Amino acid sequence: MYKVYGDYRSGNCYKIKLMLHLLGLPYAWQAVDILSGDTQTEAFLAKNPNGKIPVLELEDGTCLWESNAILNFLADGSRFLPSEPRLRTQVLQWQFFEQYSHEPYIAVARFIQLYQGLPAERQHEYEKLQKRGYKALDVMEQQLSRTPYLVGEQFSIADIALYAYTHVADEGGFDLVRYPAIQAWIQRVQSQPGYIGMFD
Structure with a gap:
């Protein structure tokens, strides 16, 4: 059985939880409190020297980290990761987009607002994040106005990667009302067999 080290509120950890449920795979969840320094302990750093969640521990004790890398491992050979090279590369394209142009x-x-309560000393940073975040949502809206999923007609881990933080973007001050294609896509993701919510 897999063991997941994570925080239920984290979108990166939710990616792994959602993927495991969509695949119908059993797992054990080990709660990690990042604000209390759980990821900086010697025991945790032995699992991920980068000191971040999520971490997926395999039955043999091997640990995998970085959420999108874990998604690729879990989805390999399934319908959630295309085998055709062009489509597979497009999945990677959206995962890189998520990590460099969306998640940051x-x-x-969302972390500043939800975890920290929007402290005054981070207000200016928060406002700058809004501009770049809306740019990422604009890119998604453009694609999803053309295709039902990010890589054409097939639901894939590209959608899981970007759904995780997009569907709770309002918790970071982002208004999705102006994005009808994203809203429709969120509904399609939530209708997938085996779907589970972030806090379910």
Whole structure:
């Protein structure tokens, strides 16, 4: 059985939880409190020297980290990761987009607001994150106005990667009302067999 070290409120950890449920795979969840320094202990750093969650521990004790890398491992050979090279590369394209153009703005704005309560000393940073976050949502809206999923007609881990923080973007101050294609896509993701919510 897999063991997941994570925080239920974290979108990166939710990616792994959602993927495991969609695949119908059993797992054990080990709660990790990042604000209390749980990821900086010697025991945790032995699992991930980068000191971040999520971590997926395999039955043999091997640990995998970085949420999108874990998604690729879990989805390999399944319908959630295309085998055709062009489509597989497009999945990677969206995962890189998520990590470099989406998560650093939408997820960080959410962290400042949800975890930290929007402290005054981070207000200016928060406002700058809004601009870049909306740019990422604009890119998604453009694609999803053309295709039902990020990589064409097939639901994939590209959608899981970007759904995780997009569907709770309002918790970081982002208004999704102006994005009808994203809203429709969120509904399609939530209708997938085996779907589970972030806090379910």
